[in-house]
Amino acid sequence: MRAPVSEPVSDPVSEPVGGPGGAASLNLTSVIVCMGPGGVGKTTTAAALALRAARAGRRACVVTIDPARRLADALGVNGVGNEPHFVPAPPGAWPGELWAVMLDAQSTFDNLVGRYATAPAQAEAILANPVYRNISAALSGTQEYMAIEKLYELQESGAYDLIVVDTPPAQHALDFLEAPAHLARLLDNRVFRLLMTPTRAGLRALEIGAQLMLRAISKIAGGQVVADTIQFFTQFEGMEEGFRERAARAERLLRSELTSFALVCSPRRDSMEEALYLVSQLAASGVRPGTVVVNRCYPLYPALPPEAVTALAATPLAPLLANLEELRMVAATENDQLGRVVAALPDATLYRVPFLARDIYDLDGLAEVADHLAD
Amino acid sequence: MRSTTLFSAARVLIVTGKGGTGKTTVSGVLANLAAREGLRAMVFQIGAPGARYEPGTVQLARLFGSDEVLGYEASVLVANAAGGSVHARAVTPDTALVEYLHLHGMRRLSRRLVSSGALDVVATAVPGMPDMLVLGKLKQMERAAAAGQPEAPDVILLDAPAAGHAVRFLQSPRGLLEAAGGGPVRAQAEEVVQMLSDPQRCRVVLVTTPEETPVSETVETAQLLERRAGVSLLAVVVNGRLPVLSLPSEPEVAGLDALTRAAGVRLGRQQLEGLVAAARLRLERQEVQAAQVVRLGRELALPQLELPFCFDADLRPQQLATLTDALSTAVAAGLEVAP
Numbered sequence: 001m002r003a004p005v006s007e008p009v010s011d012p013v014s015e016p017v018g019g020p021g022g023a024a025s026l027n028l029t030s031v032i033v034c035m036g037p038g039g040v041g042k043t044t045t046a047a048a049l050a051l052r053a054a055r056a057g058r059r060a061c062v063v064t065i066d067p068a069r070r071l072a073d074a075l076g077v078n079g080v081g082n083e084p085h086f087v088p089a090p091p092g093a094w095p096g097e098l099w100a101v102m103l104d105a106q107s108t109f110d111n112l113v114g115r116y117a118t119a120p121a122q123a124e125a126i127l128a129n130p131v132y133r134n135i136s137a138a139l140s141g142t143q144e145y146m147a148i149e150k151l152y153e154l155q156e157s158g159a160y161d162l163i164v165v166d167t168p169p170a171q172h173a174l175d176f177l178e179a180p181a182h183l184a185r186l187l188d189n190r191v192f193r194l195l196m197t198p199t200r201a202g203l204r205a206l207e208i209g210a211q212l213m214l215r216a217i218s219k220i221a222g223g224q225v226v227a228d229t230i231q232f233f234t235q236f237e238g239m240e241e242g243f244r245e246r247a248a249r250a251e252r253l254l255r256s257e258l259t260s261f262a263l264v265c266s267p268r269r270d271s272m273e274e275a276l277y278l279v280s281q282l283a284a285s286g287v288r289p290g291t292v293v294v295n296r297c298y299p300l301y302p303a304l305p306p307e308a309v310t311a312l313a314a315t316p317l318a319p320l321l322a323n324l325e326e327l328r329m330v331a332a333t334e335n336d337q338l339g340r341v342v343a344a345l346p347d348a349t350l351y352r353v354p355f356l357a358r359d360i361y362d363l364d365g366l367a368e369v370a371d372h373l374a375d
Numbered sequence: 376m377r378s379t380t381l382f383s384a385a386r387v388l389i390v391t392g393k394g395g396t397g398k399t400t401v402s403g404v405l406a407n408l409a410a411r412e413g414l415r416a417m418v419f420q421i422g423a424p425g426a427r428y429e430p431g432t433v434q435l436a437r438l439f440g441s442d443e444v445l446g447y448e449a450s451v452l453v454a455n456a457a458g459g460s461v462h463a464r465a466v467t468p469d470t471a472l473v474e475y476l477h478l479h480g481m482r483r484l485s486r487r488l489v490s491s492g493a494l495d496v497v498a499t500a501v502p503g504m505p506d507m508l509v510l511g512k513l514k515q516m517e518r519a520a521a522a523g524q525p526e527a528p529d530v531i532l533l534d535a536p537a538a539g540h541a542v543r544f545l546q547s548p549r550g551l552l553e554a555a556g557g558g559p560v561r562a563q564a565e566e567v568v569q570m571l572s573d574p575q576r577c578r579v580v581l582v583t584t585p586e587e588t589p590v591s592e593t594v595e596t597a598q599l600l601e602r603r604a605g606v607s608l609l610a611v612v613v614n615g616r617l618p619v620l621s622l623p624s625e626p627e628v629a630g631l632d633a634l635t636r637a638a639g640v641r642l643g644r645q646q647l648e649g650l651v652a653a654a655r656l657r658l659e660r661q662e663v664q665a666a667q668v669v670r671l672g673r674e675l676a677l678p679q680l681e682l683p684f685c686f687d688a689d690l691r692p693q694q695l696a697t698l699t700d701a702l703s704t705a706v707a708a709g710l711e712v713a714p
Binding site for chain 1: 393394395396399400430433434479481537539559560561586587588591592595620621622623626631634635638639640642645646649650652653654656657663686687689690
């Protein structure tokens with residue numbers, strides 16, 4: 001089967017603005033964005049959510065950012081960056097379609113440049129510029145922006161019923177939501193506008209403050225860097241509008257009713273602290289996760305009556321009691337933490353995924369997680 | 376072997392590991408152990424630009440029983456009779472840039488440059504610049520200590536980004552050397568690279584949990600850190616090891632029922648099943664952990680320092696003391712530092 005998005009995509013700028021979720025749009029591909037602290041099983045959960053949809057007969061695609069190698073192998077995306085890969089279903093496993101993409105931020109950015117360049121020569125010049133490579137590799141938020149760009153591209157293709165996107169472990173929850181606006185903001189930045197002024201005459205005409213800034217940057221980073229940057233922004237001229245427009249469309253998709261958010265967390269205190277911080281940041285931005293997935297929960301085993309504990313304390317069964325008490329303590333603490341996220345998001349659907357016997361790195365393991373995400 | 380050996384290897388210890396394995400806690404425990412040895416320890420955290428609240432800094436302060444919000448200025452978390460102390464500070468690329476500009480004669484412009492988004496511009500033009508600014512600040516602190524400046528820390532613990540990001544973070548000064556033509560940034564990058572690649576000055580402590588994926592990623596990260604960032608590794612902390620209980624190897628309900636009755640106790644079906652299921656889970660986890668510790672030893676030739684799993688998940692001074700005891704014992708038992 002061919003990857004659906006490898007087909008040429010028409011220029012969205014010249015198309016009428018229906019926008020995702022807009023009245024003119026018939027594209028009803030829904031989107032789930034998985035957010036959460038690092039190390040809580042976000043990637044696995046994202047893949048399991050896609051698998052859940054495939055089981056329900058839907059065409060689902062998961063966009064992974066940085067999967068563990070064995071999970072990437074299981075999904076068949078290891079070393080196959082950036083294009084959707086069809087994950088064949090084992091006999092009878094799921095009636096729908098499961099696709100997986102491993103995001104390659106660099107090629108996504110390169111494609112974007114190719115799309116908006118006014119001529120092939122412009123794209124070539126930009127791709128060869130060292131400052132462009134720095135931007136695409138090092139600018140804070142680029143990975144987030146490209147994840148959204150990829151999401152938008154897949155959504156626009158109409159080839160899926162559901163796209164689940166894993167997010168990079170961001171220090172700021174809002175890095176992801178705000179990513180589309182980030183580049184646009186950067187292009188509006190005064191210093192950048194200055195750098196984009198192509199001629200010396202232009203430079204002279206600038207206010208003294210701006211010139212001081214330019215000198216300061218040159219003093220920090222060396223004159224060559226400033227020269228390279230000016231050259232890059234000169235080459236970039238004429239493309240900002242396309243970038244800006246596309247960023248605005250991607251942002252509309254994120255804000256539309258087609259998109260929902262899943263908070264993935266673990267019931268450990270530190271992790272919950274980060275998750276709740278994230279929830280508060282999202283709330284400030286008008287976003288409420290509709291789904292909460294709590295991974296690796298210990299089961300709460302029934303307590304023993306105190307007299308039984310006393311009677312068995314001096315027998316060889318003591319280690320069994322000690323174990324029960326320790327695991328109950330973990331479960332009780334976890335329940336307290338779970339209570340916090342329920343209080344913060346009372347309307348969300350909560351899924352508790354138990355501590356599974358082994359790490360999840362294959363389709364059977366994903367199926368086990370998906371079982372716990374069933375409605 | 377005294378645990379000062381751990382701290383005499385190098386003044387700067389970079390603590391990193393897969394997300395969720397306990398980097399921040401381990402940084403705090405290492406600092407606390409150093410303080411017990413009468414050393415001044417500084418935990419150096421990295422904040423995101425413009426952040427008002429960092430879960431990591433709150434977590435570190437709470438470990439020491441403090442509600443203080445850590446910021447650019449160092450806070451004292453512990454000061455003991457032995458003359459040891461734990462300090463902490465959170466440095467962001469923004470604050471590091473302001474200080475850098477001050478030091479390079481651009482005091483008047485510095486605030487304005489940062490608020491106007493110049494950091495974005497600099498970060499765009501110069502790859503890895505924000506990371507470099509933070510590492511530059513770390514290096515400056517290390518140099519002050521090496522020069523015997525009073526109040527300078529004996530031990531600096533960098534609570535570094537999570538594993539994959541740590542490689543990129545520590546690699547950034549090298550990348551910068553390749554890309555940046557000249558200027559003070561280049562000089563700064565050279566000095567940071569010198570520090571990172573000198574095992575007498577700087578070592579990495581990896582943190583993992585004894586589970587399959589974290590162990591695999593730790594082994595990969597270790598190789599990448601050595602190869603790409605040129606840092607030397609010191610030890611790997613195996614965090615969250617379940618204390619081994621001697622449970623019956625194949626617990627089952629009927630046998631347990633008989634044994635409890637023999638002791639004069641009658642348990643209900645659910646209670647018996649709970650006991651059996653709990654024992655099975657523990658045995659399974661113990662087995663997985665033991666196997667992963669062995670695999671880690673086989674695939675990564677580094678001293679292993681084990682810290683126990685804390686069943687009461689709220690990490691406060693009491694747990695800090697327990698973990699510090701455990702680290703002290705582990706260091707005495709097993710750490711041999713290559714010269």
